[in-house]
Amino acid sequence: MLRRRLLVFALLALLPTLAVYAWVRIVPIGEVIWLSLHRWNLMSRNKPFIGLDNFVELTRDPLFLDAIVNTTVIAFGVVAVTVPLGLILAALIYHRTRARLAGFYETAVFLPHVVSLVPAAMAWKWIFDARLGPLNAALGWFGIEPQSWLFDPVLAVVCIIVLCSWQTLGFAVVIFIVGMKNVPHVLYEAARLDGATAIQAFRHVTVPMLRPIVLYVSVVTLVSGFNVYAQGFVMASDTQGAPGRLVRVLVLDMLENAFRNYRFGYAAAEAVVLLLVVLGLTLIQFGLLREKGGRS
Amino acid sequence: MSDDAPPLPRQREPFSLTNLAIDALLIVVALLMLLPLILLIGNAFKTPQEMLAWPPNFLPQNPTGENFRAVLADTPLLRWLFNSLVFALLSTAAIVATSALAGYVLAKFTSRILDVIFVVILATAIVPFEVYMIPLYFQVQKLGLLNSIWGLLIGYLVMSFGIFLIRQNVKASIPDELIEAARIDGANEAWIFVRIILPLIRGPIGALAVLAFFQAWTAFTWPLIVSTTTESYTVEVGLALFQTGFTIDLGRLSAASALVLIPSVTVFVFLRRSFVQGVASSGLKD
Incomplete structure (x- = not known):
């Protein structure tokens, strides 16, 4: 137990941070849950308690259902692209740590994770442009018909997955490389003595040893995928007179209900759905870690 | 062979075809990752006619600075850059201060x-953040801070990961005996934190500062709802x-984007190590 004088210092030192936490995190999280159980439109003076009515309405709201399907497809799509690709790239870059270009590889792969999203999304928007974009031009060399990437409902989702994966890949690679550095060397020695090739060692040593980290990266990527918004916002918006198709995602639907329809209680219910998804994913992560006996 | 040696690429390998192939592959991947940014910067220098060329030119044929001139003259881009810069700097200061103090206390007490x-x-x-931003918006509104940098800042005052990062570093790198010795010498707690602890955690604080700065610099959804006047974007x-507002040509948009990208890319290239260190430590939960 701590001496009293020290405890007083500790609590005093924490006080400003705790006050800020209460103010900008804990109270708003409480409020969003409270709001989700009430009907509050801009016009209404009082906010009656309506239990789970908002959530019941959500299950019948075609726009919300569209949003949750799109968001889920995007989140899992990004993980499906990023995790395998990230593992392979990390292994290759790690293998070439001593190469003269190692720093260049790492910088190039990581840079998209850092740059501002809006300018980057604009670059991709031009790449995907149906009439003037280089992607259709490149496909043309192979005799593939030009596609209207940003207008087709399915392709527009694909475009968002590509953009998000491009941004997330560097994060996955950096974390995986750190994980690979921590794999005990003796395991590779043993694998080599047993006559394993480099690819077999990757498959049977690296991948199993990295399982907790792969899980961590997958969950972080899924969570950020469920929060996708800006990417769609920019890629769908208007340039040269042709608005793309606005892919309805969860955050977009929530913001529309709040700031366009002024249904704050209803929007809060959507926020609570997002919260439940994120909590569920986190619990699954911890559950799997425990089950596998991972070094969490 | 020693055990603490870095694992795989230990001995310098002789020339190998495999390594050459891997390098070739990695160079292609690295260039592909950079390609969208290169294309964007190329577009910034194209004339409106060239933007309409089919098939599109990879790099501008007759580069022009006209897009940059036009975008700086016709849009408050510098004002927006200034807002972002002040917002990011204030957010970094708040996050570093709260994280350093709280991280230290939570590590050593x-x-x-x-x-x-x-x-x-x-x-x-x-x-x-997206879960609780609507109630937070109303807090900002009640305080009359919509459309101001202070309103933006309220969303970015603290970072849980920052507290976690500092706590892990203090735990791992600062021995209890050091603090005990200072106490026996009669140093008070505040002095210990400022004069002993802070200098020892400059590395992780630097990494955290870079992360915090970029987090605010690239923030989108929160500024979108808090700032609704052109002046405050x-x-x-x-x-x-x-x-979205106008039908304007892509050359100018690209020029504006390039102006935004160039400073952050430059900063990143210089601070790459502390950046990667910060991100990497997020994966190392104890």
């Missing part, structure tokens, strides 16, 4: 209350709305 506090902080870290929001 033991008490049931502090354990509970740490768990609460970690638990809120799981909740994405951050550069991200300004750019995003700028392209």
